[in-house]
Amino acid sequence: MTGQLAEAPGRTANGTDLFTVGVEEEFLLVDPHTGAAVPAVDLVMEQVPAELRGQVEREFQTSQIEIGTPPGLELRSIRHSLGVLRVALADAAERAGVRLLAIGTGPVDGPVPPVVDKPRFDRMIERFRLLVPGPGNNGMHVHVGIPDPETGVQVLNHVRPWLPTLHAVTTNSPFARGEDTGYASWRSVEWERWPSVAPTPYLESHEHYERLIRQLISSGVMLDEGMLYWYARLSAKYPTVEIRIGDVCPSVDDTVLVAALVRAMVATAVDDITAGRPAIRTDHHLLVGAHWRAAHDGLEGDGVDVTTGEIRPAWELLDRFVERVRPALERHDDWAEVIDLLGGLRRHGTGAARQRAVFARGGQLSDVVSDVARQTRGVGSA
Numbered sequence: 309m310t311g312q313l314a315e316a317p318g319r320t321a322n323g324t325d326l327f328t329v330g331v332e333e334e335f336l337l338v339d340p341h342t343g344a345a346v347p348a349v350d351l352v353m354e355q356v357p358a359e360l361r362g363q364v365e366r367e368f369q370t371s372q373i374e375i376g377t378p379p380g381l382e383l384r385s386i387r388h389s390l391g392v393l394r395v396a397l398a399d400a401a402e403r404a405g406v407r408l409l410a411i412g413t414g415p416v417d418g419p420v421p422p423v424v425d426k427p428r429f430d431r432m433i434e435r436f437r438l439l440v441p442g443p444g445n446n447g448m449h450v451h452v453g454i455p456d457p458e459t460g461v462q463v464l465n466h467v468r469p470w471l472p473t474l475h476a477v478t479t480n481s482p483f484a485r486g487e488d489t490g491y492a493s494w495r496s497v498e499w500e501r502w503p504s505v506a507p508t509p510y511l512e513s514h515e516h517y518e519r520l521i522r523q524l525i526s527s528g529v530m531l532d533e534g535m536l537y538w539y540a541r542l543s544a545k546y547p548t549v550e551i552r553i554g555d556v557c558p559s560v561d562d563t564v565l566v567a568a569l570v571r572a573m574v575a576t577a578v579d580d581i582t583a584g585r586p587a588i589r590t591d592h593h594l595l596v597g598a599h600w601r602a603a604h605d606g607l608e609g610d611g612v613d614v615t616t617g618e619i620r621p622a623w624e625l626l627d628r629f630v631e632r633v634r635p636a637l638e639r640h641d642d643w644a645e646v647i648d649l650l651g652g653l654r655r656h657g658t659g660a661a662r663q664r665a666v667f668a669r670g671g672q673l674s675d676v677v678s679d680v681a682r683q684t685r686g687v688g689s690a
Contacts, residue, residue, distance in 0.1 A: 312451040325579075326640060328453040329571040330379035330548070331386060331563060333394075333556050334446040335684070336409045337371050337401060344418030345371035345443030348406045350590045355400035367427060370504070371414075371444040373397065379453065379548075383564055383623055383642055389685060396490035398685045407677070410684040412481025412495030412555030414443030415663070415673050431531055439501045442484060446495065446556045450567050451548035452574040457514045459578065460542045463465045463549050464508050464517075465587035466577035469614045471507070471539050471553050473629045474573075476622045478554025479555035479567060479606035480659030483673060492606030492660035495555050496599070499537075503529045507595040508538040509585070517542065539599070549574055555601070558659040558683040565649040568642045572633035606658045623654070659683075 324330050337348045347370035356364050367374045375397060377389035388640065394410070401408040403537045420442055423429045454460040479492035499505055504524060524530045524585055533544045539553040551570045557563040580587075598612035602622070605611065611622040630637075630650065637643040656662060659680075 325559075325575065326381055327571055327575050327578075328379040328381055329386060329567050330377050330451045331390065331567050332374060332376045332449040332451070333390070333410065333563065334372055334374045334444075334448070335365050335397065335556065336411055336414055336444045336446055337373060337406045338409055338414065338677065339418075340402075340405070341409045342418065343407075343416035343674055345369075345414040345416075345421050346406055347371055347421040348401075349373050349424065350403055351404035352400050352406065352408075355403040356490070357396055357400075360393065360396050363389075366398065366424045366426075369421050369423055369440070369444045370679075372446060373408075379451065379469065380386070381640070383488065383568055383640075383645060386567055387560060387564050390563055394560065395685060398681075407681050408684055409677065409680045410446075410480075410556045410558050411615045411659075411680050412446055412479075412493055413484055413498060415481075415483030415486070415676055416443075417486040418443060428531070428534075432535075435528070435531060436502070441492050442498065445499055447499075447552060448563060448566065449550055449552040450570040451543060451546060451550050452571050453547060454542075454549050454574070454578075456547075457542055458551050459516075459581060461511045461514045461517050462581045462587070463574055464540050464542070465510055466580055467540055467551070467573055468508055468510070468551075468595060469588050469590045470573055470632075471551070471610060471631055472595065472602045472614065473622070473625045474551070474566065474569060475539075475553045475599055475602035476605065476607050476611055477626065477653070477658065478557055478562075479603065480555035480558055480663070482526070482660040482663055483676065486673065487584050488667075489663070491604050492608070492658060493555050493603040496603035498563045502535075502537055504535050505537040506539070507592060507599060508540045509592065510589055519631075542620045555659065558662065560678055560686055561649055561652060562659065565646060565653065568637065568640075568649075569630070569633065571640065572636035572646075573629075575636035575639070576633045588615060600667070606660045607653070608657060628649075 365374045375393040398408045481495040484494045543550045607622045611625045
């Protein structure tokens with residue numbers, strides 16, 4: 309995790325109801341000729357401009373690299389940071405002889421790159437062995453400032469039912485090992501190998517949250533708090549709620565949309581908490597099923613309405629979610645941009661849908677890799 313989010317304030321006062329947001333994105337490094345993942349992170353890090361190195365880090369595998377934006381109140385500042393960092397990192401990758409992809413996992417088969425040489429990662433491999441997924445598992449984490457940990461725990465309870473819908477929005481990894489997996493987010497399937505990956509449980513208090521962490525560490529499921537891979541958690545470093553369900557998005561537009569929706573969701577949760585409205589106590593196993601369906605179908609199929617258990621078109625669930633958080637979007641002056649970005653998403657589909665469309669035209673994964681590289685840099689889909 310990059311250090312730029314360390315100064316993220318909690319709930320911010322322009323009045324008392326505006327919230328900061330920051331984004332972390334993980335990328336895959338691939339061979340420009342074959343599209344296979346390559347262990348090139350050290351070479352790329354050497355090429356990153358000095359003034360940006362504080363916002364770039366190694367990730368778990370040597371085929372991955374991560375950026376983090378400074379926290380901000382305005383979407384345009386997040387958009388600017390993402391654009392600058394993505395272009396700089398894509399340029400650094402090219403100078404190092406590789407290519408940068410904003411993709412959930414590698415579509416092309418090849419050797420699994422080694423894990424970054426770091427004592428903590430060595431301990432993870434020693435404990436969990438073959439749980440390491442294929443060429444690199446690349447997600448996006450959105451941080452939203454909160455006033456205090458107790459409120460943060462209540463926010464986690466309130467956002468649980470909405471996370472499968474956001475999961476569907478971010479699907480961006482349909483291909484793996486050279487073929488279509490049948491899933492919109494194969495990264496999600498690989499990620500669930502880790503025993504601490506799960507929907508966030510309903511929590512009675514911050515003390516309950518901390519007690520569960522201690523118990524999970526003592527059970528051996530986690531080495532430390534950093535391995536708490538719930539889909540939403542309190543950041544261990546920053547005064548934020550961290551939403552971490554999604555594949556990394558292919559374009560800056562997609563990431564900005566998700567960041568705006570996540571912030572509005574958290575702000576809506578705080579509004580409900582302040583008004584004394586209780587969280588929906590959705591059954592854990594129904595949430596598991598809803599996340600599986602989101603990973604399988606993305607937005608192009610159906611989703612699970614966790615308030616009723618019924619199957620509904622995924623876009624219907626997203627439209628309902630957007631209307632639910634509309635007051636918070638308007639309060640942050642995000643409504644117009646979100647409507648515009650949703651229009652684009654409706655026209656061209658999720659990252660998974662775009663990859664499949666490119667593949668359908670030519671039948672070549674090399675075309676998919678090239679198209680994702682263009683979107684990563686900001687040129688747009690072919």
